[in-house]
Amino acid sequence: MSTDMNTIYELARPEMRDLEAYQESSVHPSLERLHANEVPWRLPGDNSAGGLNHYPEPQPGLLCDRLADLYAVSRDRLLVTRGSDDAIDLLVRAFCKAGRDAICVSPPTFDMYAHAARVQGAGVVESPLQTDEFSLDVERLDNNCGPAVKLVFLCSPNNPTGNLFARERVLGLCEELRGRALVVVDEAYVEFAGEDASLVSEIEEHENLVVLRTLSKAFALAGARCGVLTGHPDLIRLLVRLMPPYSLPSTTVEAVMQLFDPEILKVVDQRIIELRAERERLRRELQDLAIVQRVWPSQANFLLVESREPQRMLEAGRDAGVLLRDLSARPHLRNCVRITVGNPAQNAKLQDALRGV
Numbered sequence: 001m002s003t004d005m006n007t008i009y010e011l012a013r014p015e016m017r018d019l020e021a022y023q024e025s026s027v028h029p030s031l032e033r034l035h036a037n038e039v040p041w042r043l044p045g046d047n048s049a050g051g052l053n054h055y056p057e058p059q060p061g062l063l064c065d066r067l068a069d070l071y072a073v074s075r076d077r078l079l080v081t082r083g084s085d086d087a088i089d090l091l092v093r094a095f096c097k098a099g100r101d102a103i104c105v106s107p108p109t110f111d112m113y114a115h116a117a118r119v120q121g122a123g124v125v126e127s128p129l130q131t132d133e134f135s136l137d138v139e140r141l142d143n144n145c146g147p148a149v150k151l152v153f154l155c156s157p158n159n160p161t162g163n164l165f166a167r168e169r170v171l172g173l174c175e176e177l178r179g180r181a182l183v184v185v186d187e188a189y190v191e192f193a194g195e196d197a198s199l200v201s202e203i204e205e206h207e208n209l210v211v212l213r214t215l216s217k218a219f220a221l222a223g224a225r226c227g228v229l230t231g232h233p234d235l236i237r238l239l240v241r242l243m244p245p246y247s248l249p250s251t252t253v254e255a256v257m258q259l260f261d262p263e264i265l266k267v268v269d270q271r272i273i274e275l276r277a278e279r280e281r282l283r284r285e286l287q288d289l290a291i292v293q294r295v296w297p298s299q300a301n302f303l304l305v306e307s308r309e310p311q312r313m314l315e316a317g318r319d320a321g322v323l324l325r326d327l328s329a330r331p332h333l334r335n336c337v338r339i340t341v342g343n344p345a346q347n348a349k350l351q352d353a354l355r356g357v
């Protein structure tokens with residue numbers, strides 16, 4: 001597929017095109033650091049590798065290499081962010097001019113996309129998912145994406161509905177919107193969907209496809225705040241210029257580097273397998289409860305449940321010391337509650353509580 005190197009820049013806010021990156025101090029470990037106004041001592045108890053008195057590397061080389069391996073993507077197509085929320089915010093700021101441009105979302109979905117757009121003063125065009133199984137309505141999306149829409153956010157597997165969108169539909173949408181908008185696929189839960197579910201492998205073929213990955217869910221590092229945006233190298237270059245200079249804390253980088261021990265990665269894989277089995281078991285058992293009307297199939301680590309009496313369900317959970325997410329007032333999600341798959345003890349506690357109602 002031919003690539004038009006200018007498309008990314010043409011879609012971006014005009015101000016972004018001429019923006020220069022903040023000049024960070026270069027960091028070579030063998031040199032004395034008398035260039036960055038840091039103090040030359042550590043606080044007592046600072047056992048970090050590099051010393052917290054020093055500014056971190058903006059896009060740490062070794063971390064980028066490891067993440068590139070993890071996601072099987074080349075270095076120039078990857079940006080390390082403070083979680084996907086940071087990536088969503090960067091994209092909206094780079095592509096949406098306040099009062100003029102817009103994003104498109106397919107509700108019911110994750111709220112952060114619309115939130116980031118509102119903060120930026122950008123419009124939010126809604127193109128709902130199909131009502132039967134929450135599948136992607138590509139034709140409707142295409143029709144709804146007028147010239148103002150610069151970014152189309154898709155979440156797959158979708159939060160809170162749990163379903164993975166068909167690969168051909170997402171890629172078909174990329175083709176339809178080529179040169180008009182970027183298609184941003186948020187894959188926060190894709191590890192729970194099984195192998196080869198990710199679209200990262202398609203970014204070279206589709207220059208307007210952007211894929212967001214995070215370490216917050218399957219990799220159990222929500223507290224570390226680390227995610228990856230993958231896409232066209234021009235996009236990465238553009239976003240680097242917009243990022244705050246030292247945005248990745250050294251504590252985050254050190255915590256994340258632990259992940260790449262092969263033993264740890266093996267544990268992660270094993271846990272994912274266990275969680276998937278637990279998800280299916282919990283789904284079957286919830287389905288048999290009197291208060292449950294319906295449980296949707298899920299490719300993520302949560303289940304969307306339609307309840308006969310959502311408020312009673314939530315209360316029963318709370319009385320047993322279990323929090324559930326109330327979605328019952330949301331459009332498209334009447335009487336729905338989202339339940340995160342916990343460990344077997346937590347799930348048993350919940351089931352006991354719900355069996356009584």
Ligand SMILES: *Cc1c(COP(=O)(O)O)cnc(C)c1O
Nearest residue numbers: 083084085110159188214216227
């Ligand atoms: C949890 C979640 C994320 C993760 O965000 P981070 O900022 O990486 O922690 C991203 N997208 C969706 C849809 C989520 O549910």
